[in-house]
Amino acid sequence: MCTAAAMASLPQCGARRISARPLGWSIPIRCAFSSHSNLAVDIDADCATTTGADSSSASGQSKNPSFFPKKGQTLELVCESLGFKGKGICKAADTGFVLMCDRALPGERFLGRVSRKKSSYAEVKKLKTIVPHHDMVEAPCQYASNCGGCKTQNLSYQAQIKYKEQQVRDLIVHVGRFDHTDPDCADVIKPIVPCQEQYHYRNKMEFSFGADRWIPDVEEKGERSFALGLHAPGFFDKVLDVDKCLLQSEAANKVLAVVQENWKDSCFGLSPYNAHTHIGFLKHLMLRTGRNTSNGLPELMVNFVTSSYKPELLEPLVKKIATIPEVVSVMNNVNTSVGNTSVGEQEYTLYGKSSITEMLRGLSFQISANSFFQTNTKQADVLYGIIEECAGLRGDGSEIVLDLFCGTGTIGLTLAKRAGHVYGYEMVPQAILDARRNAEQNNIHNATFIQGDLNKINDSFGKEFPRPDVIISDPNRPGMHMKLIKYLLKVRAPRLVYVSCNPATCARDLDYLCHGVNEQDLSGCYQLKAVIPVDMFPNTPHIECVCLLELA
Numbered sequence: 001m002c003t004a005a006a007m008a009s010l011p012q013c014g015a016r017r018i019s020a021r022p023l024g025w026s027i028p029i030r031c032a033f034s035s036h037s038n039l040a041v042d043i044d045a046d047c048a049t050t051t052g053a054d055s056s057s058a059s060g061q062s063k064n065p066s067f068f069p070k071k072g073q074t075l076e077l078v079c080e081s082l083g084f085k086g087k088g089i090c091k092a093a094d095t096g097f098v099l100m101c102d103r104a105l106p107g108e109r110f111l112g113r114v115s116r117k118k119s120s121y122a123e124v125k126k127l128k129t130i131v132p133h134h135d136m137v138e139a140p141c142q143y144a145s146n147c148g149g150c151k152t153q154n155l156s157y158q159a160q161i162k163y164k165e166q167q168v169r170d171l172i173v174h175v176g177r178f179d180h181t182d183p184d185c186a187d188v189i190k191p192i193v194p195c196q197e198q199y200h201y202r203n204k205m206e207f208s209f210g211a212d213r214w215i216p217d218v219e220e221k222g223e224r225s226f227a228l229g230l231h232a233p234g235f236f237d238k239v240l241d242v243d244k245c246l247l248q249s250e251a252a253n254k255v256l257a258v259v260q261e262n263w264k265d266s267c268f269g270l271s272p273y274n275a276h277t278h279i280g281f282l283k284h285l286m287l288r289t290g291r292n293t294s295n296g297l298p299e300l301m302v303n304f305v306t307s308s309y310k311p312e313l314l315e316p317l318v319k320k321i322a323t324i325p326e327v328v329s330v331m332n333n334v335n336t337s338v339g340n341t342s343v344g345e346q347e348y349t350l351y352g353k354s355s356i357t358e359m360l361r362g363l364s365f366q367i368s369a370n371s372f373f374q375t376n377t378k379q380a381d382v383l384y385g386i387i388e389e390c391a392g393l394r395g396d397g398s399e400i401v402l403d404l405f406c407g408t409g410t411i412g413l414t415l416a417k418r419a420g421h422v423y424g425y426e427m428v429p430q431a432i433l434d435a436r437r438n439a440e441q442n443n444i445h446n447a448t449f450i451q452g453d454l455n456k457i458n459d460s461f462g463k464e465f466p467r468p469d470v471i472i473s474d475p476n477r478p479g480m481h482m483k484l485i486k487y488l489l490k491v492r493a494p495r496l497v498y499v500s501c502n503p504a505t506c507a508r509d510l511d512y513l514c515h516g517v518n519e520q521d522l523s524g525c526y527q528l529k530a531v532i533p534v535d536m537f538p539n540t541p542h543i544e545c546v547c548l549l550e551l552a
């Protein structure tokens, strides 16, 4: 059975047939996923806003109490587990119809309204908690219940990692089609590696300036005012004003506080960019924290993304920020497009230097405003250690490593000391330039970085480098393109380390690599040896996994 939570992200999963239910009756709903999901409750469904049952299946209703929700219906639900994007999963009794609710946490009994209905699952908006969830703790952040960033702050950390591990296991079994009853497979999924720091772990945060401040409870009244903070969940144009974010460093919070104290002051003449009218100056405030390599102290980059280049407007604010000792760089990216991106067409240094330093596994990296870099440095150190262990390089300097989706080259460069040669492949030209610079700066001479789109490779891919002994693949959330899967099945590398930030697409790709792709007439040739979930982002639904595959 394919889980609905996974279906939400995997289009190839088929919809399940379920029947409709009569309106206006008490409906038994129970929780989903685990074997002990027998918490049946009666609910008094409010069907005032729904119209007519599904006529195709309504006739069977009097005999069958099965349930098919309607948009607008209010239900009493109990959440048992966390699924895709950290949404709480509930399930209708009898039909197994899945209902997903943002911010519902396991054990929580709540009233929710069906906001969206698909053929295989429905989404529910939580209206009111009736009984709180298990493993409840007090959220330390005042914005926790409204901010889109940390959705699980009020769930104990032990429970957070337990549900993440369970989600990976469910996806590997149901989407990846690995049989957990097979003793060979049972040991493959390892316990999740927790993150030692659950707050202040992010080295980069991006806040938005907005003309439309989001005040959660009066949201519908259209109250308008300026804001600097995080986008309200589901809104491109509304911003939750925040003075402090517990995910970023203390030094970054000092900068945020200074900007907040000053930018709305009319004497500065600053205006937020309006996502509707496209008028206004300030778009984003990006704060990056690195470490000074000589004294180990934090060093900070502040990057203002603006719609035009007017340094005179920013100058008074820059002067105030520059008095914060940790600030070593103030940048200005100018982005004239109407989109939401923070990468500028031009970049200017307003104060100090144009990059900061970060250390990872003993190497030092220069990070500019737009460089990609792992956002949780300490846990990236742990992640890369696991990758290195999985890569299992002999260290005799003879092996070829292919680092696919290499970004700024960090994984490949940390492996280079034990490899014969590393070949990195990446689409973004600037990342390739950064990777080459990083290699030079760390005196690494056995690494070659090649720019190219791995979704567009053809049969000649692989001619630029010798046959790899170890392949690292670290794609973005959509996972690997079928063209790349075909290459990996053709090249038959002895070891493949798949690093993923989306366990759903990861499970799909592992299925292709190990079991083959029927529709493409391809046989699998790898054996799954280990899946190691790593918690890189506490208090959020994100899950990283390192998977080791060996040639079968």
Ligand SMILES: C[S@@+](CC[C@H](N)C(=O)[O-])C[C@H]1O[C@@H](n2cnc3c(N)ncnc32)[C@H](O)[C@@H]1O
Pocket: 372, 373, 374, 404, 405, 406, 407, 408, 409, 410, 411, 425, 426, 427, 428, 431, 452, 453, 454, 455, 456, 474, 475, 476, 501
């Ligand atoms: C998850 S990041 C991994 C970066 C790097 N491995 C690291 O640990 O820092 C994925 C990288 O894949 C790159 N990428 C995304 N789509 C790509 C494609 N179609 N072809 C090549 N690279 C791509 C992105 O630019 C990004 O640098």
